[in-house]
Amino acid sequence: MKEAKLTVRDIRVRAVAAPMKRPLATSTGALTQAALVLVDLHTDAGVTGRSYLFPIGRHNVAPIAKLVEAMAEALRGDALAPFEIERKLRARYTLLGVHNIVRFAMSGIDMAAWDALGHALGQPLVRLLGGLPGAVPAYNSNGLGIMPLRPLVREAVELVDEGFAAVKLRLGRPRAEDDLAALREVKKAIGAKVTLMVDFNQGLSIAEAIRRGRMIDDEGGVLWIEEPVRADDFAGCAKVAREVATPIQIGENFMGPEQMVQALAAGACDYVMPDAQRIGGVTGWLRAAALAQGAGVEMSSHLFPEASAHLLAVTPGRHYLEYVDWANPILAVPLELRDGCALVSGQPGLGLAWNEKGVKRYAI
Numbered sequence: 001m002k003e004a005k006l007t008v009r010d011i012r013v014r015a016v017a018a019p020m021k022r023p024l025a026t027s028t029g030a031l032t033q034a035a036l037v038l039v040d041l042h043t044d045a046g047v048t049g050r051s052y053l054f055p056i057g058r059h060n061v062a063p064i065a066k067l068v069e070a071m072a073e074a075l076r077g078d079a080l081a082p083f084e085i086e087r088k089l090r091a092r093y094t095l096l097g098v099h100n101i102v103r104f105a106m107s108g109i110d111m112a113a114w115d116a117l118g119h120a121l122g123q124p125l126v127r128l129l130g131g132l133p134g135a136v137p138a139y140n141s142n143g144l145g146i147m148p149l150r151p152l153v154r155e156a157v158e159l160v161d162e163g164f165a166a167v168k169l170r171l172g173r174p175r176a177e178d179d180l181a182a183l184r185e186v187k188k189a190i191g192a193k194v195t196l197m198v199d200f201n202q203g204l205s206i207a208e209a210i211r212r213g214r215m216i217d218d219e220g221g222v223l224w225i226e227e228p229v230r231a232d233d234f235a236g237c238a239k240v241a242r243e244v245a246t247p248i249q250i251g252e253n254f255m256g257p258e259q260m261v262q263a264l265a266a267g268a269c270d271y272v273m274p275d276a277q278r279i280g281g282v283t284g285w286l287r288a289a290a291l292a293q294g295a296g297v298e299m300s301s302h303l304f305p306e307a308s309a310h311l312l313a314v315t316p317g318r319h320y321l322e323y324v325d326w327a328n329p330i331l332a333v334p335l336e337l338r339d340g341c342a343l344v345s346g347q348p349g350l351g352l353a354w355n356e357k358g359v360k361r362y363a364i
Contacts, residue, residue, distance in 0.1 A: 005045040006080040006120055011072035011109065012040040015061045016362040018329040022143035022155065027172025027203030030145070034326035035061050035364070038354065039068060041112035043080055049116025050352040052327060053108045053277050054303060058364060060101070067105035075109070080120070082113045086283045099255045103278055110281030111307055111350065118349030124310065125282065125351075126344050131314035135341035138305070138321040139166035139197060144186070146170055152182060153189045165340040166195035166320065168226075172203035176212050180219070187221055197249070197320075199226035206236045213244030224249035224271055232259070237268035247271055252302035256280050257287040264295045271319060275302035282311065289315040306335050307350050309342045330358040 016036050023032040035058045041049040053068075055061050071089055078085065089106050090098055098106065118125050126133055140159040144152065144167060159167045169186050171179045187196060204212065209228035216222050224247045229236045231253035241248040247270035254260045254274055263269060274288045289311070292299040298319040301308035305323050312318040321342050328334040332353035336343040345351025 005043070006047070006117075007044045008072075008075045008078050008080060008085075008113075009042045009044045010076060011068060011112070012042065013065045013068050013072075014038045014040075014359065015065060015364045016330050016359055017058055017364045018326060018358075018362050020326060023145070024143060024170070025145035025147060026170045026199070026201040027146065028201045033058075036327060036330065037061060037065055037068070037108065038330070038359065039108045039112045041109065041116050043116055043120070045120065047116050047120045049080075049112040049114070049119065049349060050354065051108050051111035051115060051281075051307070051350065052304075052330075052352075053104055054326070055101075055104070061364065064101050064104050064108075067101060068108055071105055071109055080113055080116055082110055082117065082281075082283050085113055086110055086280070103255055103280065107277040107279070107281035107284065110283050111276065114282040115349035115352060122348055124344070124346050125307075125349055126310040126313045129282075129286070129310070129314045131310075133344040133346045134313060135338065135343055136309050136312045136318065136321045137166070138164065138323040138337065138340060138342045139168055139195065140164040141168045141322045141324050144169045146173060149182060149185050153185050156186045156189050160190050160194055163337060163340060164323075165193070166197070166223075168197040168199055168322070170201060171198050171212070172200045176208070176215060179212060180215055183216065183219060183222070187219070192221065195223050196221060197223050197226060200228045202227045202230050204228050206233075206239055209236075209240045210243045213240060213246060217245045222246050226250070226273075227252070234263045234266035234268040237263070238266045241267060241269060249273055249300070251275070251300075252278070254279055254288070256284055257291055260288050260291050264291065264297065269297075271298050271300065273300040273302045273319075273322070276304040276307050276311070282307070285311045285315075293317055305342055306331075306345070306352055309335065309344045310350060313344045329362060330355055 251272035293316040
């Protein structure tokens with residue numbers, strides 16, 4: 001295929017509300033369905049690149065979709081070169097600010113561009129980035145939200161029985177004692193051989209995060225405490241990290257590698273876990289991975305397991321992939337799992353293909 005033909009023809013945007021097998025309640029809200037924005041980047045060579053975005057609610061679908069469409073207009077006829085596309089969009093949106101849903105839209109286009117490039121060259125993304133398909137350790141992040149103890153324990157056992165050796169529990173109940181009871185019951189149910197992470201979803205004040213963090217220290221057996229306080233309060237995160245022995249994990253809300261630099265400089269965390277749509281897609285992830293390597297910090301992923309598997313496979317100091325099945329209803333071939341690991345697809349690009357019957361059924 002001639003490189004000159006690899007230009008952006010247009011970008012199609014669709015939206016779905018996929019049902020979630022396990023609704024998720026956290027300290028900041030509840031999810032019963034996954035609204036997704038599907039991005040199809042078409043080239044003049046007939047190659048299509050695909051990605052999806054997670055707008056965090058149906059009410060956010062329209063503005064994100066409109067931003068992707070506006071960016072598509074600016075890119076029509078441009079070469080399929082992800083770094084150049086990122087450079088152009090960054091310049092175009094500098095005055096508005098390359099944050100929040102602007103970053104989301106850019107990331108969706110970036111991932112679709114890399115996917116199209118993989119299809120054009122007949123190679124999976126992991127090979128384009130210099131790696132090899134293989135297995136990436138994963139934890140089951142479906143469910144284990146804030147719920148009564150009996151169904152919580154039952155769900156914890158079910159998640160492990162799906163073949164995982166690691167799961168994540170959401171905390172942040174009004175009373176610390178209730179969080180502690182949930183932690184104890186889940187630990188007892190899954191056993192000491194299963195790795196357990198906990199996530200407060202930014203639900204605590206600094207003082208309360210330290211208090212509950214020390215309670216978790218006393219219990220032991222927790223790999224990390226995730227987002228105990230407001231995600232962009234790096235000074236507050238750093239204070240918690242200094243006072244609590246259990247490692248602190250943040251990063252899903254880093255708006256680009258720039259915020260990751262700030263967090264690492266502040267000593268805000270022990271681990272990082274960027275999110276593909278906030279960090280800047282594949283392009284932003286590569287820059288973030290270099291920052292984590294330089295800081296000697298292990299790096300995990302947040303959501304988007306299909307793309308994240310490729311990215312973690314080439315990440316120095318890779319840690320865990322967060323596995324959720326939220327996109328499965330609209331995927332022709334969901335991410336393959338084996339022995340608690342995500343298998344990096346050997347198909348071209350990200351390995352994404354739409355289940356068009358599912359897309360039609362759940363269209364919004």
